[in-house]
Amino acid sequence: MIDVHSWPTPNGHKVHIMLEECGLPYRVHAVDIGAGDQFQPDFLAISPNNRIPAIVDADGPDGAPISLFESGAILLYLAGKTGRFLPADVRGRYRALEWLMFQMGGVGPMLGQAHHFRLYAPEKIGYAIDRYTSEAKRLYGVMDRRIERTGAYLAGDEYTIADIAVFPWLRSWENQGIDWADYPSLKAWFDRIAARPAVQRGVQVLADRRKPVRSAAEKEVLFGQTQYRRR
Structure with a gap:
């Protein structure tokens, strides 16, 4: 247990x-x-x-x-x-790990800052809001291009811990200043992950x-x- x-x-x-x-x-x-x-x-x-x-x-x-x-x-x-959820082959494993690190070092910290300055900061600081909203959009763009290239998941054809790590952070897309219309490939990925029964649970x-x-x-x-x- x-x-x-x-x-x-x-x-x-x-x-x-x-x-x-x-x-x-x-x-x-x-x-x-x-x-x-x-x-x-x-x-x-x-x-x-x-x-x-x-x-x-x-x-x-x-x-x-x-x-x-x-x-x-x-x-x-x-x-x-x-x-x-972590490929057995060496190349696939490191591809999944690099996108996991992308989430840990980029998506989580930067979207967290976007949430803070857009929603929770005691004063609205325009510079901070613009900086982290722009960074959120940049990261969404990186992921959108990646999914457009793979046609499936962040690490390639296989659903991995990289997808599991990123998905929850994108559930608050609206609070991050994101318009899904700008990221159609990533939106398709998001909907595909969201439809998984284990994810819903x-x-x-x-x-x-x-x-x-x-x-x-x-x-x-x-x-x-x-x-x-x-x-």
């Missing part, structure tokens, strides 16, 4: 989707990041960067429990555990707990000085 400590965010949904796709048994433990659960000692013991998601697999590689944090590392671990995990960030206390926990305290 795998214990998943998570919240319904794009990074959380990556792992939820992967677990559903692999058919692995798991238990979900909600980490309410607006309430500050991510700073609790028990969670920090398995996720020292105080970010969701994190997992504890009771049946680790050597039969002993293993904990992991960072969603990309978790996807790689689950792919290795099950032998699924994965994005529903903890979905009833998700709510807009409204209170000053929640904003302080998520965006203020609370997160910078040494622990």
Whole structure:
């Protein structure tokens, strides 16, 4: 049994989707990041960067429990555990890994900044909004051209952890200032992924707990000085 400590965010949904796709048994433990659960000692013991998601697999590689944090590392671990969604051939594997790194280093951080400055920043800073909206559009363009070339998935013909990693971040396309009409190949890819039953189940995990960030206390926990305290 795998214990998943998570919240319904794009990074959380990556792992939820992967677990559903692999058919692995798991238990979900909600980490309410607006309430500050991510700073609790028990969670920090398995996720020292105080970010969701994190997992504890009771049946680790050597039969002993293993904990992991960072969603990309978790996807790689689950792919290795099950032998699924990461190509066996060397070229295919590295193609999937480069697009996984593209998500981890580009799509996640840049779209996250677009969300912050477009929706959550206490003051509207035109420079920041323009910068990160433009970067979001650039990244969508990179992916659109890639899918146009492959005709299927980011790594080629095969659905991989790269697709699983990217998809949840594009579900908030409207908040990122994106018009799907500008990215027809990527939109077709998005619809293809969204139609997968395991993906539909994965994005529903903890979905009833998700709510807009409204209170000053929640904003302080998520965006203020609370997160910078040494622990």
